[in-house]
Amino acid sequence: MGSIVMEPNDIATYAGGSDAFRNFTAICTSAERIYSKGIFYQTNPLTYTVPLLFLQFSIAAGIIILISLILKPFGQPLVVSQILGGILLGPSGLGRNTSFTKSVFPLRGFILLDIISSFGFMFYFFLIGVQMDPWILKKINKKSFAIGFSAVALPLALTMACFLLISCFFDVDPKLAGLLPVIAQAESVLAFPMVAYLLSELKIINSEYGRIAMSASMVSGLFGLCVITLSMLSHEAPGDTYGTLSTISTGIAVAVVIIFVVRPAVLWMVRKHPEGEPIKENYIIALFIGILITGFCCQATGLHIYFGPLILGITIPAGPPVGSAVIEKLEYITSWIFMPVYFLKNGLVVDIFAVSFKTFAVVLPISLVGALGKFFGAFLASLYCEIPVRDAIALGLVLNVQGVLELGMFKMMKNNKTINNEAFVVMCISLLIITGVLTPSLRYIYNPSRKYVVYNKRTVMHSRCNSELRVIVCIHEQENVPISINLLEALNPTKRSPLDIYLLHLVELAGIASPLLIPHKLTRRPSYKASSSGHIINAFVSYENNNHGLVNVHPFTAISPCETMHDDVCTIALDKKASLVVVPFYKKLLPCGATESQKRIVRVVNNNILEKAPCSVAILVDRGLLKSGPRPILASCSSFHVAVLFLGGPDDREVLAIAARMSGLPNVNLTIIRLLEKGSVSSGDVHERKLDNKVVSEFRLGMEGNYQVMYIEEVVMDGSGTVAAIRSMENSYELIMVGRRHDKGSQLLLGLTDWNEHKELGAIGEILASADFVGNTTILVVQQHTNVARQGNEINTESLRHSLSVKDDAENIPIQRRPL
Secondary structure (H helix, E strand, O other), X not given: OEEEEOOHHHHHHHOOOOHHHHOOOEEEEOOOOOOOOOHHHOOOHHHOHHHHHHHHHHHHHHHHHHXXXXXXXXXXXXXXXXXXXXXXXXXXXXXXXXXXXXXXXOHHHHHHHHHHHHHHHHHHHHHHHHOOOHHHHHHOOHHHHHHHHHHHHHHHHHHHHHHHHHHHHOOOOHHHHHHHHHHHHHOOOOOHHHHHHHHHHOOOOOOHHHHHHHHHHHHHHHHHHHHHHHHHHHHOOHHHHHHHHHHHHHHHHHHHHHHHHHHHHHHHHHHHOOOOOOOOHHHHHHHHHHHHHHHHHHHHOOOOOXXXXXXXXXXXXXXXXXXXXXXXXXXXXXXXXXXXXHHHHHHHOOOHHHOOHHHHHHHHHHHHHHHHXXXXXXXXXXXXXXXXXXXXXXXXXXOOOOOHHHHHHHHHHHHOOOOOHHHHHHHHHHXXXXXXXXXXXXXXXXXXXXXXXXXXXXXXXXXXXXOOEEEEEEEOOHHHHHHHHHHHHHOOOOXXXXXXXXXXXXXXXXXXXXXXXXXXXXXXXXXXXXXXXXXXXXXXXXXXXXXXXXXXXXXXXXXXXXXXXXXXXXXXXHHOOOOEXXXXXXXXXXXXXXXXXXXXXXXXXXXXHHHHOOOEEEEEEOOOHHHOOOOOHHXXXXXXXXXXXXXXXXXXHHHHHHHHXXXXXXXXXXXXXXXXXXXXXXXXXXXXXHHHHHHHXXXXXXXXXXXXXXXXXXXXXXXXXXXXXXXOOOXXXXXXXXXXXXXXXXXXXXXOOOOOOOHHHHHHHHHHHOOOOOOOOEEEEEEOOHHHHHHOOOOOHHHHHOOOOOOOOOOOOOEEEEEO
C-alpha cells in the first residue's frame, strides 16, 4: 500500500462536506489495481487507476472542446470554455449525479488528478515564460506607465471603498468581513501573461494598440505585485514577518541562479546549434528536466511550484531554435492533456449551489467594482494620453482580462486560508462573467483591419509617374531573396521614378507575449557575422549599391506569431504609403521545397495580407528561373520575355500597369495576350468593360514605337479554350503575370473554379503555378487594392507612359487574332 498526503480542504469539499472525510489527510490505493486485465476477464476497468485516468483525460479534453465549439460563435476565448468545462463536470453540473461521480471521478482518483494538474501548471507557466520578453520593460514610456498605474490604483481605491461601505451599511459575518480586504486587493491586480494571451487569441498583438496594452499590463502587474507583497508584510505577525522575508529572499536567490547559471548554458546551446537545423533532442530533454528540478526546488523552499518554471522560461530566448522547438513539443500536450485535468480538478471542488446568497451578495459586487475600476482607470488615462476613444475603450476592456494565473492565485489564497471556499467559488464565477462579457465586446469594438481601408488609390496603376514607387517586399527565408530582387529589377527603377523598398524579414515567434518589429540601419559594408536576417539584408545592400540613386532599401525584421504577422506588413504599407506588397507563394515547386510548417506560415500570412492590405498585393510563385547566378538575371541576359494574360477586371488592369513599367527596360520583350469570349470582350459588367477597353487603348497608345511589345487577342469559347491558351505559353516566357480575381460568371472560367485548391492564386494563377504547367516560368499573381477595385477607379494614363519613349509618328503595335 502507498499513500500520498492531500489537501484536507479539497477532499472535504469534494466529498460533499461529510464529517467522515474531514479528518482524512491521506488516501491509500493498492499497487495491484493499476492496470486492468480487461472487460473480458469480468473486471470493471474503472476500478483500476490507469484506465480511469485515461477516461478522465478524454472527458476533460472532450467537454472543453465541445463547449469551445458551442461558444465560438459568441466570440468567447478558450479560457472561458476551460473553466466552464471544469465546473460542469463538478458538483455544479454532471457531478450532482452521484452514480456518475462515483464511477468516473471517485475520491481515490483525486490523487492522480492533483499530481498531473501540478505538472500541467508547471509546464503551462514555463510556456508563458518562454513566450514573454523581459526586455519589454525597456519599452515602457510615460503613456503606458500612466495607463498601467491607473488600471490598478483606481480599482484598488474603489474596491476598498466598496468594502468599507458594505461593512458599514450591511450586516456581514465577521469572518467574511475579514476576507473582503484581501478579495478587494486580488480583484484589483492583473496579470501581464493573460493580457498577452488574449491579444494573441484576438490576433491584435502586433498592432500599436496591442503594444501599448502589453506595456501597460506589465506596469500594472509589477505595481500589483508590490501591493500584494506590502499587504502580506503588513498583515503578518512579528514572527511570521521573518518567514515572509525569507520566502521573498529565496525567490530572489532562485531567480538569480536561473538567470546567471542556467541562462548562460541555454545561450551556449544556441551558439553551438547550427543555423537552420532542428534543435537536438538532448537539449530539449535537458530543459524538461530543468522544469521539474526548478519546480521541486521552489516547492522545497516554500515557494509556489510555478515560480521556478516561469523564471526558467523567461531566460530562454523566444523563437527559433530553442524557444520554438520547446513550444512545439509542449504546447499541445500541455493545453489539451495536462491543463484540462487542472481545470477538471478545480471544477470538482467548485459547488455553486453550496454558496450562500449572502456571500454572493457581498463578494460579487466587489469583483464587479474592481472590473469597473480597471476599465475606467485605463480608459480615463488613455484619454488623457490622447488615445482615440474607441482604442481607449478597447484598452479598458483588455486590461480586465483574467485567466489561469488569476485562477491559480485564487486557489493559492484558498489554500493559505486567506479566503474560504465560498469566496473562492464566487471569485471563479466573477472571473467567468467578466472575461465572458469583455471578450465579445472587445471583438466588436476593436477591429484592427478597419484602419487599412481608409485610404484609396494605393496601386501601381494610380502611382504618379514622377515620384518613387514604394514597394513592400516580404521575405520568409533566404531562398526568397534572389527572385524578389530580380522582380524589383524588372520594375525598372529610374531617376524619375525610383524604387523605395521596405524589406520585411518575417520570422515566426513561437509565442504570444512580445512580437517585435526591428528596424535596421543599412551600412555600405555588409556584415558577414550577421544572423539569417543579416544575410538577407546584405543581399539588398548589394542591390542598392548596384543601383545607387535609383533604389532605396529600408530593412525591418518582424518577429511575431504567423496569425498576426500580416499586421506588421499592413501597418508599414499604410504608414509608408506603399503601392504594392510582394509576398512569396507558400508552395515551392522545386524538389528542395520548404517544410510543411514554413508553407503553413506563408499561406496564413498571404491570405491575411490579401484580405487586409491597404494597397495592391503581388504573389510571387518561384519556379526557379529568376534565381540563377549572383547578378540579377535582367543584367546578364540579352532578352527577357514577359507575358501578361489579360481577361479583364481591376486586377488585370493593375497587371497591365506593372507591365508598362517593365516595358521601359531595353532587354524586356513584353507580350500582352487578351482573351476574348466568342469574339467579344468577356465581361458582364458594362462599366468594367469600358474600363478594360480604355486601359488597353491607353496602353497601346503609350507603347507606340516600342517594337519590343506585342499585343495578341485570343478568341476562347470556354474554360477548356482558356487552358489551351495557357498551354500554348509554356516554355516561351521567363515571367507570366496575371490578375487574381476575375468574373466567375465568365465563359472564360467555365469549369475552372470548381477545383480551385489555392484560393490565394485564383483560377488562372493556380493553373499557371501547377506542376502540370511544364517549365521554369516564374508566375506573378496580382490583386489590386480592394477599395480601388470596388470603386472602379479609372487608370492614371501618365503612369502607363512614364519611362517610355513615345513617338508621335509611330504606328500602333501589331494585333494578332487567332481562335482557340
